Amino acid sequence: MRKGRIFTSLITFLAVSFLFFVASPVSAKATGAAPVDAEAMAMAFFPIATHIGAMEGEPPSAAVYQRGRIVGYFLFTRDVVASKGFSGKPFNIALGLALDGTIAGARIIEQHEPILVIGVSAKDLDAFVAQYIGLDIRTPVKVVRTVRNENEVDAVSGATISSVVLSDAIIRSARAVGRVRGVLEGAAIDFDSFTSRDWSSLVDDRSIVSKKISYGRIQAELGSKGASLFPVGASEPEPDALVSEVFVALATPAQIGRNLMGDLEFNSVMGELEDGDQIIFVAGTGLYSFKGTDYRRSGFFDRFQIVQADKTYTVKTSDYRRIDELAVEGPPKLRDKALFILPAATGFDPAKEWRFELIIKGSTPEGRIASAIIPVIYELPEHYRLKSNKTEKTLFGYSLEDMIWVEIWQGRMVDIIIVLAALTCLTIVLFMQDKITMNRHLHSRIRFGFLIFTTVWLGWYAGAQLSVLNVLTFAEALRTGFEWQFFLLEPLVFILWCFVGLTLLFWGRGVYCGWLCPFGAMQELTSKIAKALNLPQLKIPFVINERLWTLKYVVFLLLFAIALGDMTLAQTLSEIEPFKTAVVLHFIRDWRFVIYALLLLSTSLFVERAFCRYLCPLGAALAIPARLRMFEWLRRRWICGTQCAICAGHCPVQAIHPDGHINPNECVNCLNCQVQYFDDQVCPTMVQQRKRREKLAASPAPDLSKIPNPKGEVTP
Amino acid sequence: MTLTSKTVTRRRMIAISAGFAGLGGAAALNQLRPGSQGMRGQIVIHEWRGIALGAETSIKLAHEDRNEVVAVLSRCRTEIDRLEGIFSLYRPDSEIVRLNADGELKGASIDFERCLEEARRVSIMTDGAFDITVAPLWDLYAQGGTIAERRVDEIRSTIDYRSVHLDPGRIAFERDRMAITLNGIAQGYITDRIAELLREYGYSRSLVSLGEFCALEAPEPGSPWKVGIDEPEMQSQEIALENAALATSSAEGLVFKSSSQVDALRASHLIDPRTGKASPLWEQVSVVAPSAARADALSTGLSFIDKTRWADILSRAGAHFALGRAADGKRFRIVSETRLQH
Structure with missing residues (x-):
């Protein structure tokens, strides 16, 4: 009994010492929801910022300004993804998203992460989140034990799940806001790389898309409307004759714009642009002008429109920039060349397909205008897209981006x-x-x-x-x-x-x-x-x-x-x-x-x-x-517990009751008792059988049929 | 709103009958093989059906690659959506709604301008029998109730296609209380644009049915697309189409009713802009022309014009032929003069 008492007090001691730890000041409390000064935090994330706009949009975020110019966006992860922490309760991280798609700042506002409560301090967690500053949110960020590559972050040791969940919240919220704010698409394009290229190489890789418009094609359409490109009586060209060749390009990437316009011109146009504005380059050969002349009076270009998905853009005269001379080598003889600015506010997405629709106007004998429409479809070539912008994979119709576990597995x-x-x-x-x-x-x-x-x-x-x-x-x-x-x-x-x-x-x-x-x-x-x-x-x-x-x-x-x-x-x-x-x-x-x-x-x-x-x-x-x-x-055997308790002595966890039955709630399935069960040196029944066998073996005429089968004695 | 739902009914009737008549009842299938004669290679006709412009819609393409077809059809749907955003009276920020509200619209899309230009041309050809400024009368009829002649006369003074100014970069009404409806033409215009888009993406063998039909090249040389014209209580007429469009206007397609539904005023949706009366001369008019917009507008205009003048108008409009059905059920076919000469 004395031994038992010692053990009981040992257990009690352990329990008490455990409580001591829990109550000790080491245990960091989960950070409660303190009132957050979003403005101060946004200023800290963007040192150049002067003020912050209101939380708006879906998902909500606030624009951060430097004297009227947007420098980034501020958001709370909880507003965006109701991400669940380990405890099933949401946590909240304040994020700054820069216009280039990188994280400008990240700080935990509130969390109920159990794993952090003891052992891992709030400081560790802040350090973990701070690793995201400067990371590009378009690239997949991996949570690893030891950082080896770019775009990897160290997991909080011992808190892998929490690390992954936090990471997911940061990346997913920033991406969601980036997408609606146009940061992501804009940044997914390589606007900056530059190598010197000539006209024909830009046309060859479809950086510039060209379209030849034949007289026959135009006249077929105009003719069906009773109109003609040339006045009645004028000599008609051959159907194959070229009315115009139109060239269109997205000029915002330096690779295209700088090559076309030259450093000076490109820089001066880019300097005028608000972030996210796009420039479209259009040029045409031949007789027909895509600009016409009416735009000077009306304020709108009426010979073309730009179409993207379900949006139609009519270009204002104020968004037109003339180019006098192209800097690029080897351009054809161009009648017209122009730059048109599509402001970011229009929602134009340079990464997606768009088309330039040219109207070719003819007139009827009565002097009425009729038009044919010539679409020129433009899609930015693949090599202008940042490689990290991997195509979205799906599994069973779910986006894999949303299924972070797949990557982990x-x-x-x-x-x-x-x-x-x-x-x-x-x-x-x-x-x-x-x-x-x-x-x-x-x-x-x-x-x-x-x-x-x-x-x-x-x-x-x-x-x-x-x-x-x-x-x-x-x-x-x-x-x-x-x-x-x-x-x-x-x-x-x-x-x-x-x-x-x-x-x-x-x-x-x-x-x-x-x-x-x-x-x-x-x-x-x-x-x-x-x-x-x-x-x-x-x-x-x-x-x-x-x-x-x-x-x-x-x-x-x-x-x-x-x-x-x-x-x-x-x-x-x-x-x-x-x-x-x-x-x-x-x-x-x-x-x-x-x-x-x-x-x-x-x-x-x-x-x-x-x-x-x-x-x-x-x-x-x-x-x-x-x-x-x-x-x-x-x-078990029927004698187990009644006549013999050898197994019980061998049970490491004392799960065998004195009555011989094994308590399944305590048993650790180590099979020690089974070893004893089959051991003919230990289990009395087996010992007995062995002895009988030995006796029979010693006797002159062994009768094999009388050797009992040990299995025959098994009780269920 | 009565107006829309009724319009839907008319469109649906035509679209469905087109499917059945033209393709032997197999229209519901996603993939259809063209007729037995002349079938070669792996060409399969793909069909997409859905709702667009408030009507059951279908686009048929003859092409080898199903995946590609799916991608291009989704572009078509986006394009329909874009054009609805310009032409629909039921989109609060569409260009037509803005023009009707303000009497003026600056920086309109090319599509809107082109559609108005085309409308004007047909108005001229039909001497105003087709006129987009008929909108206020539509509203009057749609409101139902007993309509005093005097009221119609009063409104008629605002109806004149010449009072719509199409200046570069600016569209404006000359008179107050004017409004336009593109119901007699936008459907056709959108049909054309979709067909053009398909051609631009390399689908030169397509049939677009968005209320009106526009056929590009035939799926197989020598076997053009076939579409049917809906004729109640009668067998459908089948018309072969290749690089041409077909549009139909029916008098009984839509009937205005009083809001109370009791004292029903029976009238056609076809209102003669010159008289203000909703009583077309013909029960049904179908026009085959190079473009669906023109066929659409012509079929509306011809509904109020004596058939003796049709041939002249058709040839001036560059149309191929027209089919008419009188109130007594008698059918006739008028071929354009230029067409006859060929």
Whole structure:
């Protein structure tokens, strides 16, 4: 009884010390929603800014001005994507989006990230978000453990999911605002690259699109309207004769505009433009002028219009810039050349197809005007598009950009394959448990090997430790709106949970706790060391053992109840699991957490898996649904418990009741009892059979038919 | 609003009958193979059907690549949307609505100008039997109720196509309370533009049916597109179309009713701009011309013109021929004089 009391006080000490951590000043509180001075923040993001406009548009954002000129946009991520943090509660990041599509500033305004509550400070999180400043939002940004390439950011260690969710919120909000504000499309074009090019090379790659207009084509249309291009009586040209050749181009990219106009002219025109304004270059050979002369009086060009999708642009005289001389080499003899400005406010998108529609007017004998319309379709050649602007992929009709998990799964393919292979091996071991446990050495080697794998690879390398947090978050998600995407963010955790779901039905909680839980494996290995060193092992009397079992259910239910009310608090308290410290963060953490984890681990030196047995809320959470278990795999004999309790002594977690039945809620499926079951040196029944066999073997006439089959004695 | 729904009915009737008559009832299929004769290679006729301009619409293309067809059809829909944004009386910021409201419009689109120019030409050819300034009378009839002759006369004074000034960069009404409707022509104009767009994208073998028809080259040489003219209680007439357009105006296509629906004033949607009476001479007029806009406007205008003058008008308009049906059901066909000479 004395030993029991010592252990009870140890547990109490652990619980108290845990509470001490929770209450300690280290625990950063989730930042509450403090009133935010958007203007001050926008000024901080854009040092040149003079004032900020109102929040407007859908999604909402505010233009940031420098003396009437827009220099960027300011937005809150929460307004744009109702992105859910780990806790299922939204967080809010203030973002500055520069006109070149880069992030000008990012600061967390509000968050309820559980992962940040302890261990990872608000400072770490701010540092994470600050990595986005200067990043181009059109390129895919990857959250990685160690930055190697451009457009990668370091995940907050131990908070991968949160990092990915934050990243997603930043990128997606900035893109959504960028799209409606015209920042994205504008910036997706390479406006700046320049190499010297001559006219014919610009025409060849369709930087300049040309169209020949034959007399025949025009006259066919005009003629059907009773009109003619030339006055009646004038000599008619051949149908193939060229009325005009029209050239159109988007002149805003330097590659086109600077080559056409030369540095001086290009710079002077560009200097006039507001950001996002576009310039269209039009030139024509031949007799027909696309400008006409009426525009001087009317204020509008009436011989052409520019069409894009469902918009029609009529160009005002004030948006016309004349060019006297082209700087480009080798242009044809041009009758007319002009630049037309399409202001950004018109919504014209240079990245999309548009057409220049030329009207060729003729007249009827009565002097009435009739016209033929000649569209010239222009699409900016592919090489003017920034390469990072990858085409949007879709899966089942959903945009992959919105399915960040797909990228994550692709990136961790090797890890996923290893985990799936390990789970397959484990399944084989479990299905062949008789064969394996008949061989004590094979079993112990497999077990040892797997525990090493679980601790080192699954735990320390992959960080794939399930936690009661997952259960709480899942319950919260069911309550507030379930999203698969959220759970798919961590591929290994997702796969493990799927596997656990199945094994709960087939075997109970044991498969996870005994084989796949890194901290469980760590405890078992610690215990093995202790035993190898011959440290004294505490044997908890069953009565106490059974009472202590209840503790973990209390812990779990408390957490669950608290989670219903205050998720953040529940998540702070779920630090009762040392998983993050011991597994995810490799014991590199605030010393108090390290001490707590080491204390728990060191209990295993004397009481194997004490944490699993008495405290683990995850174990409790798994044990409850494990009551649905549909199979009994562990073999027992009728004498088990009544005449013999050898197995119980070998059970590392004392899950075998004195009456011989194995408590499935406690069993970790280590199969130790099965090894004893088949051992003809240990199990009394087997010993008896062996002796009988030996006796028969010694006797002159062995009667093989009388050797009982051990399987025949199995009780279900 | 009664007006729109009725218009829809008329358009739909024609569109559906066109599908059935012209393509042997197989119009609902997405892919149609052209008739057995002359079929060669992998050419398949693709059809898109949908609602545009408040009417059931279809575009048929003869082409090899289905994916490409889907892409080009989406451009067509965008183009229809753009043109509706110019011509529709039911879009509050369309150019026609702005012109009617202000009596003046500066910097109008080329499309709007061209459509008005074309309307004016047909007005001249038909001596005002087709006139877009008939809009105030439309409104009067659409409001229903008993309409005093005096009121019609009063409004008639605002009706004159010559009072619409088409200056460069500016369109303006000469008189107060004028308004225009492009119901008799915009449908045709849009049909033409879609056909032109298709040709520009390389789809020279297409048939566009947006209330009116515009056919480009035949799907197979020697077997032109076939469309049907809706004739109630009678078998449809089938007309072969190649590089030509067909438009139809029917007297019974739309009937104005009083808002109370009790004291119904039965009148055609076809109003004679010169008399103000909604009583066309012909039950139905179909015109085949080089463009759908012209065919559309002509078919409206010819509804009020004695058939003895048709041949002359048709030849002046460069149209091919016209089909008429009198109130007694008698049908006739007038071929343009220029056409006869060839």
